[in-house]
Structure formats: C-alpha cells, structure tokens
Amino acid sequence: MNTMHKFHAGAGALLLASAPALTWAAGASAAQQCTTQAALQNKSIKVEEAKALFVPKAQNLTATSTTKDLLINGDQLNEFEATLTTYEVKADGTLTVLTNSASAEDKDFLTIYSFKQYRSDGNNKYGISIRLDINYHSSSGAISLANLFGFLSASGNASKFKGNLSLSAHGLVNPKIAALLPVPAKLDDSAAAQYFSYMGALKGLITDKDTTIDPVLLSPCA
Numbered sequence: 001m002n003t004m005h006k007f008h009a010g011a012g013a014l015l016l017a018s019a020p021a022l023t024w025a026a027g028a029s030a031a032q033q034c035t036t037q038a039a040l041q042n043k044s045i046k047v048e049e050a051k052a053l054f055v056p057k058a059q060n061l062t063a064t065s066t067t068k069d070l071l072i073n074g075d076q077l078n079e080f081e082a083t084l085t086t087y088e089v090k091a092d093g094t095l096t097v098l099t100n101s102a103s104a105e106d107k108d109f110l111t112i113y114s115f116k117q118y119r120s121d122g123n124n125k126y127g128i129s130i131r132l133d134i135n136y137h138s139s140s141g142a143i144s145l146a147n148l149f150g151f152l153s154a155s156g157n158a159s160k161f162k163g164n165l166s167l168s169a170h171g172l173v174n175p176k177i178a179a180l181l182p183v184p185a186k187l188d189d190s191a192a193a194q195y196f197s198y199m200g201a202l203k204g205l206i207t208d209k210d211t212t213i214d215p216v217l218l219s220p221c222a
Helices: 048-052 145-153 155-160 191-207
Strands: 003-013 080-091 096-098 101-103 107-121 124-138 142-144 161-170
Touching: 048 107, 048 142, 080 124, 124 191, 161 191
Parallel strands: none
Antiparallel strands: 003 161, 080 096, 080 107, 101 142, 107 124, 124 161
C-alpha cells in the first residue's frame, strides 16, 4: 500500500503571507485540467509496474511483496516539477481550472502548490508528491492568479477569505516524516512560514539514507 501523510490546519488570509514567489502554471493542456476531486488524487501502482520501471532485475519477489520491498531510492527519480494551480469549486463539487483572473464574489476555490519528483513512462509520471492544498471561500473581490498568494495575504483582503490549509506527502516513506510535520497551533504568518519550511524539509528527505520511495501514479493536474 502506498504511503500518504497529511496534516491540516485552519487558515485565514494571513496564513499565506509567507508563501514563496511563484509563477502560476497557465500552460496546462485540456487533458491536464481535472474536473473532479477524485481526479486530483495520486494512485497506488502494482508491484509489477514499479518493478518494470525502476528495478527490472529485482529478484526474490513473492506474492506478498509490496512496492516498498523493491527498495527504490530518490536517486532513481530524475525529473522534477513544481506547479501552482487554482480551481473554482462549483456548488455541485465539480472543478473549473482558472487561467488568468476571476471574480471572487461568493465563490469557493482550491489552490494547489505541489512539488513532484518522478520518472516518466509515456504520459504517466511515477514518483512522489509533496502538496499544499488551500481550500477557501471568497465573499467578494477578484483573483489575479499571477499574484495569488500576495492577493490572499494582503491585509485589505483578510476579511474576504475563509478556509483551510493542508500539507501532504505521497510516496515518501521515512520515520522522520511525522517529527518534521507538527501542526502549527497558531494560525498566523509564522504558521505559514512553518508550512513552507516543512515542504523544504520533506524534499530533503527524498535522498535521505532512511527513505524508501513507494511510488505513486501522479495526478496530471495537481
């Protein structure tokens, strides 16, 4: 079974003030634009798939072997990607990707900042994902995606956004992960800085000697 660690905290607008400078990924093709929450999820893969891609010469696998038994390490993930994507969440739960700017009058949004390290096989990407999800409701205003984090954290907009923030790691197995991800107790600028610090610490674990990669099939749009 693939491993996913996830931590949540409520987030007001100020939580986003310490986000790194990012350029919104506007070049996503139609095929990469998910319309459901389920399509945003990474998927477990079979041992045979992982073996063929990462360790084709592996021996002594049994019917009870798992992908973790292949002892895949971070050095085998030779491609990298960081994306920032924002979806409007419709009343029926469907998603619409935003490409420039949008009215934010009484609407729900999901912004995903993710770091991926993987190996490609055709159009599929197999590896790990470290992901920050921000679900929020806007009472008024407009969103400019090129400066999304700055807009949400501006003091004049603080009362317009309510929501929550979650951080998750997928496909990364290391006993140090839980210790690196305490849930911030105070929801303020320092908590936001902590979340991005956690992301950096998780990236550092990818090539840690105690890390095993339990690769997942990465969602093409999250």
